[in-house]
Amino acid sequence: MxxxxxxxxxxxxxxxxxxxxxxxxxxxxxxxxxxxxxxxxxxxxxxxxxxxxxxxxxxxxxxxQTEGGAIVTYDGFTLDQSNGWTQALADTGARIYTEVLRLQAVERPELALQFGISHFVILERRRRQEDGIAISLERSLMPATGGLEGLPRVGLIDNSLTITLAAYGFVADRGDQWIGAHPLNEQDALLLERTSGTVFIKALRTTFDRQNRFMEQVESWLDPQHFRMYQSFGARKKINNS
CATH class of the missing domain: 1.10.10.10 (Winged helix-like DNA-binding domain superfamily/Winged helix DNA-binding domain)
Structure with a gap:
């Protein structure tokens, strides 16, 4: 705490x-x-x-403002993922609601070499449009350390993963993101209510904080009818945006 x-x-x-x-x-x-x-x-x-x-x-x-890189847009609106998908989608004016499918502790020994830990907390969320159609599936993997191991019991702060991570001292500093088109497997197709093999946009983002600690890996599956790629350029800076 x-x-x-x-x-x-x-x-x-x-x-x-x-x-x-x-x-x-x-x-x-x-x-x-x-x-x-x-x-x-x-x-x-x-x-x-x-x-x-x-x-x-x-x-x-x-x-x-972050240095250039590929980001995602939703129906033509640029999504600033720094505050999380929920806030980014809300900023477009879209009426999207989020369903938490899973928030639990998991053990992933195969990731020990990559991140130096094998115990994580996983948050799985699905987002739907107002008409009920599922448009995205997101799995966030976080270290079960620094108080985050208690999230399955206490839940998120203000229903926001970004705010929760910051409250526990995890503030993003660097990372990378891979984005491509992939077919849905049976499990993900079932959760997204699509046919297995349907092609979705897959984004895999890994983030580290200022102390070089692993803080989050997010796997997102995005409906290509709504989400697109966008390339931006520019230097990173904090600006007064009032």
Whole structure:
């Protein structure tokens, strides 16, 4: 669980940053000061600062611009996955609802060499359109460490995996994503209510935090009638987006 002292420090940092943004001290559209400077000014650790910045991004006070790479769009809208699929889809105005199919502890010894651990928590979710048609299936694999091992018992914070990971000190820093077209196997076809062999877009994203810890691997199956690829370019920066 999160220590109250750290939680209070994070909230104080959030309040001060919101004040600076609303008052114009941080000009709209300009990069924020560096993490080292901000952590010194706010008298918090860099870890606490990153959690505060993640919360400000969730509230849309700031935006993260990442260096180029392939991302996914939904019906023509670019999906910013930094806040998670649920928020990204909601931002398009689409009426999508999410079903949690599984949240449990699993053992994957075959991944021990790749990630240095063999015990994980898996979150499996399916998303449907308003008309009931399933459009995506997502499996998120997280380390069963740092408090995350309790997720099957306590559940997600605000039904958001991104917020939950940040609250437990896991803030994304780097990773990679592979995207391609693959046929559904029988199990996934059943969950997506399609015929086995139907071709879907498969995205596999692996993320590490600032401490170089493995924090998440997400396998997403996306209906190609709605999801497309998009290529963006640009430097990574945090900007005031108020």
């Amino acid at each position: 999160i220590k109250p002292a750290r939680s209070n420090e994070k909230q104080s940092a959030i309040d001060e940053l919101v004040h600076r943004i609303k008052s114009g001290l941080f000009a709209d559209g300009h990069p924020l000061p560096g993490e080292e400077q901000l952590s010194q000014e706010l008298q918090v650790s860099t870890g606490t600062l990153r959690e505060a910045l993640a919360e400000l991004e969730r509230r849309r006070y700031i935006a993260m």
